[in-house]
Amino acid sequence: MDMMTYFDQQIEALDFPGDINVNWDQEIRSFELEITMTGITNKMEIEDQEGDIKDDEVSYDDAILIYDETKVNGADYAENYVATIPFNGRQGLSKSVADGLFTYLKDWLADGMSDFMDFLDPEMTVDTFILEWQQDIFEQAVQDAGDAGVTGYLSYPKY
Template structure:
């Protein structure tokens, strides 16, 4: 059996605990990053014209919203933090503590359920001009602090390629 890594553990947890959501992983070996990509969909019954972040206008019947959380090597990765919902460092080949992944997997459904509600409200409201997901670093840290088992304290190594 192959050694469990940050990537294999993350993938396993997403499949087990986030099956009801559209979540994917994109591993960039050259940049030493792992993106956790989330997508929300909503029916645009009013055919509201919506501009995305790049200024592309759409009046599609189904709106797809995508965002990502970046896990990155704190010594090697290069990225623009503004492009992500959240950025979470890991310690090179040593990887990341399991409790960080566990907290992320626990927090993502809350973000996505609230985000889905907010997206639906956005599509029917004339008052809201911007839609975005929200990530609370303080809440995320509190979730991690509650995870203190020996297993959760272990490091999941960054995968070899």
């Protein structure tokens, strides 16, 4: 199975009320998992990520970069993404990393959406919202997948 097919299947299986899109940049061999959460502001004035004041509906966007470490230096992009995950050229992405990623995403997105809704609730006292990536929990999910016998690689797409 290739990475794009796997990503599409896993995203479809997630129970996430927001949007997740896969953007494939063939030139630098990377994938961006773009996450969008949208909610009603409950007539509160909220400053969005671009600095605009919203008083009806607000969206939060973030992304994860999955990149070919033989073509791209992930550190060059790290400040623009909540997480960056390398894969090794045409060999592709380790299945244990892919399974660990989507295991982690399931809880991370659920918790993130809950926190976003708390942020939009005028009865709560949440001043800001940001999705926080926890590298140690992600790494543990990858380790757990490997311990469960997940092996092999998802190939880079050929089309």
